[in-house]
Amino acid sequence: MSRRALRRLRGEQRGQEPLGPGALQFVLHDDDDAEEEGPQQGPGGRHARGTGKEGVRVNNRFELINIEDLDEGPVVNGGRTDCLLVDTVASGSKRRPQSGRAATKRDGDVADRAAAPEQSNAGGKLRKKKRKQKNKKNATGETSENGLEDIDRVLERIEDGSGSGRPGPPPLSARKHVLYVEHRHLNPDTELKRYFGARAVLGEQRPRQRQRVHPKSAWLTTPKSTWPRYTKPGLSMRLLESKKGRSCFAFEHNEEYQQTQHKFLAAVESMEPNNIVVLLQTSPYHVDSLLQLSDACRFQEDQEMARDLVERALHSMECAFHPLFSLTSGACRLDYRRPENRSFYLALYKQMTFLEKRGCPRTALEYCKLILSLEPDEDPLCMLLLIDHLALRARSYEYLIRLFQEWEAHRNLSQLPNFAFSVPLAYFLLGQQADLPDQELSSTREQASVLIQQALTMFPGVLMPLLEYCSVRPDAAVASHPFFGPDAEISQPPALSQLVSLYLGRSHFLWKEPATMSWLEENVRRVLQAVDAGDPAVEACESRRKVLYQRAPRNIHRHVVLSEIKEAVAALPPDVTTQSVLGFDPLPPLDTIYSYVRPERLSPVSHGNTIALFFRSLLPNYTMEGERPDDGGAGGLNPDQGLNRLMLAVRDMMANFHFRDLEVPPEDNPEADGEWD
Secondary structure, eight states: HHHHHHHHHOOOOOTOOOOTTTTTOOOOOOOOHHHHHHHOOOOOGGOOOOSSSOOOOOTTTTTTOOOGGGGOOSSTTTOOSSOOOOOOOOOOOOOOOOOHHHHHHHHHHHHHHHHHHHHHHHHHHHHHHHHHHHHHHHHTOOOSSSHHHHHHHHHHHOOOOOOOOOOSSOHHHSSSOOTOOOOGGGGGGHHHHHHHHEEEEEEETTTHTOOOOOOOOOOOOOTTTTTTTOOOOOOEHHHEEEEEEEEEEEEEEEHHHHHHHHHHHHHHTTTTTTHHHHHHHHHHTOOOHHHHHHHHHTTOOOOOHHHHHHHHHHHHHHHOOOTTOOOOSSSSEEOTTTTTHHHHHHHHHHHHHHHHHOOOOHHHEEEEEEHHHHSSTTTTTOGGGTTTHHHHHHHOOOHHHHHHHHHHHHHOOSSSSSHHHHHHHHHHHHTTTTTTTHHHHHHHHHHHHHHHHHHHHHOGGHHHHHHHHHTOOHHHHHHSSSTSSHHHEEEEEEOHHHHHHHHHHGGGGOOOHHHHHHHHHHHHHHHHHHHHHTOOHHHHHHHHHHOOSOOOOOHHHHEEEEHHHHHHHHTTTTHSSSOOTTTTTOOTOOOOOOOOOOOOOOOGGSSSOOOHHHHHHHTTTTTTEEEEEEEEESSSHHHHHHHHHHHHHHHHHHHHHHOOOOOOOOOOOGTTTOOOO
16 A cells, blocks of 8 residues: 555645654655645645755656766667656765665654755755756757757767767767657757747647647658548558668559559640649549659749648658668668659659758758669769758858768769869868867868869869859969860760859859958969869879769769759750659669559540541541540441541541632732832
8 A cells, every 4th residue: 555545545745744753855766646736735835845865756757868878778660759768867976775764654643744954955955956057058058949959968878879978978979870860850850949949930830739639740741731631541661671781672552552643644744734733633642743743833933832731742742761771871762664663752752852942051961862762873863962062051060071981982972073163162161160179270271172173173164164054254374274174064074064053053052251261362373283283183083084984884874863953954865855844753774663453545636547636636636436545445346327427527627727818919000010119
């Protein structure tokens, strides 16, 4: 029987017992009886608080968690934990033995009568101690948003499988993979709170949450009350194989979803967006229809509706995730060769684009890492051409430098113009920070100068277009020099010109700062001195350019099409521009793996005689008797009826012809000569 029940039987009340020895010993219990007692009230209706060397009894179990002493727990699909159980909240002392509890119970009649003033003093000490701890945390730069940062840090330690249990958080490079994705940074509200405050961001969302129909939230999107009620559209995910610590997954379509997919393809071929709208009325969570309609809304400059459709597509696919599929582990793979998986790639890319335009580059960087982690070796959307730009915009200079240092050996990132110029810019911007030590500051600036000189030597055709983008007139000595002159840009291979156009069209504004231009000008002069001195590295870079950039691979062309940068799209080869590019599947891989095949649709154009084909080309609405345009089949044709319909079509065509009267030639009208006044 609990102590509370015993007191009720005796007719005793808390706070009226006499004080006895050991009455001020407080122990944080884990049993159900301690939880049943709840918060205690002292005289005056105040909650009595007490401190001791052995422990502290608190109502909020998250309030005094020592994060540094927590052991890491397992992660289940990258999910959050609902509660944290703390056995002891004590600083450097062992737990009170059970005999102390017995002594407290025996002398309880004397203990509680004089406990109120002592507990008041102890509560004041506790508040002072907590205030000191809070000031200490704020002094070290660990600010909290809505008082929940401590819980977020605990969740990060639990989710991080490579973290250590020693005191203090280890450095980022030692405990997180370079493509590690943080859940909290997938939410754009986290970044907007940092800029505008939580009240400005969540002010309009709080009333909506009370009336929200969808109680289940997800990592990638938050369901909205304006969306149709979610029903499973027939989309699922299965595990293909697991080997060497990596798991390969694939989305699957059931028969109902396959029929919807066939209707969607027919609607795309009709070139009528309203057909897709009609399809979404019956299948509101069909992914490809949502993505295709999003592009149509974006072309009509309805950005809000376009973004809403992409978020709905992401929510539909996230609800179909396999229980073992994790967004943060970096060990889950999706093969882009499977058409079912491409929708997830494209939905993530479109969402990342909207986030960048919305002013959330940190969140867009997290989406970029997520896309790259799904297939880092093949990189089907070529996210390496974009990740440096997002890192610079998000001011994640250390991350960009770390990615370059770890991947340069096996990916040759320095051979891409965007990395060749973005990494030294990251070093330079990092060197401008005043909180770095003097030795590290000088080393960072020196490394920036070395890398930018190598980039200018390897890609001399970047300088003049970059200065033109930034509206900077180059020096006469630089403009007239043959190394940086017009020949440098003209002599570039077409594939290299495409990469340069893509980088400059996207990142040229990052170089417009006066300090950056002064640093660039200084290094340009040093490169010209090395060229005039006959540096052998100049000839080596020239021969390397001619060999490496013969033709761009298909994933780069796909990235250029998705980027919609005019300068880069204009540099695409003719074999890419002449073929049809579908918005829901741009430039599919040549080695596509099909899990199901679309049934052949018999076109009425392919069945018929030559005369019928000729009149169909003139009259698209003309059909032979017995043909069914809906199913594309033709059956039971009557030659006499077909001939009659053909003759009616000819009469209709002849009746629509209009002949204009020929005008009289000028020479047949002598009165009109010479009257030009």
